[in-house]
Amino acid sequence: MFGAKHRIARSVYVLLTEEERQLEELALTIPGFENWGQMEKERLYRIKALLKAVRQNRNDNQDESKEIRKAHKKWRRQARQLKRKLEACTPEHQCGSAACPQCFRQHRLRKLAELVPLRGSMGAYRVVTLVYYDAMLEESEISSWEHKKFRERVYRMIKRAGFRGKIVGGYELDFHTDIQRWMPHLHLLMPREPGALKMLRKAMTRRKNMRAREGIISRPMKSQKLRDFDAQVTYCFKGMWQEVRPYPDEAGKRQTRKHRLPPVLLARALCKQDEMGFTGLTFTSGVRTRK
Secondary structure, eight states: OOOTTTOOOHHHHTTSOHHHHHHHHHHHTSTTOOOHHHHHHHHHHHHHHHHHHHHHHHHHTTTSOHHHHHHHHHHHHHHHHHHHHHHTOOSSSOOOOTTOHHHHHHHHHHHHHHHGGGGGGGGGEEEEEEEOGGGOEEGGGGGGOOHHHHHHHHHHHHHHHTOOSOEEEEEEEEEETTTTEEEEEEEEEEEOOHHHHHHHHHHHTOHHHHTSSTTSOOOOEEEEEOOOHHHHHHHTTOOOOOEEEEEEOTTSOEEEEEEOOOHHHHHHHHHHHHHHHHHHTEEEESSOOOO
């Protein structure tokens, strides 16, 4: 049933619940979807990254004031707690953290399974990316970021646009190296309602959001046709926060490329994901939710 390509041991498979087995069967039908073995390697990598980040943070802040050292000590405690949580995660005793690649993989599969009924009406939906340039965060601000207030802002904006259909997707933050800022954004599956989409674009292109980065053209909203249901829907819940590096193309035009976050930034991102949980990382309107 599970070949070498899927890389999930039979001994592990028997430990799964019936729902989890069905999700594994679903994963096999999605080209390129991450397998269990890949996520196990990622879990071990994140454990090492958290440990490295804690050590580096301690060394980098030895000469800071007592108040600053206290704040960093609090963060290191959070990072160590997350490390222990990831270390204890097994198929039969899952940690349930949104920072755990194994548990997040199941979350993605569950969302896809919940949205399967929409597969027959792909033409009625768009995949929309919303970027909030005016909500950028400095490197250290991510730890104290009040994500609930930001989520309330997004929810109000989308509601005011007047959408009637189902909307679902995920929140992400990428770190932009040129401006040394975290950039909040969303990937959403939205109904193709021209009037509401127009109202949303008008709200996203307000002066404050468009001019948040001096000398850089902002593109706060991108709308695409839904052509590959599995790939595009799971992308809305990819949960992989990354580092964005700019570079000039042959014509001198500014382009960007994404890379894995370095250990300290990855650790900060993972701690925030763990704090937010699956519910906090998910935007939902008109779709059944689960934690």
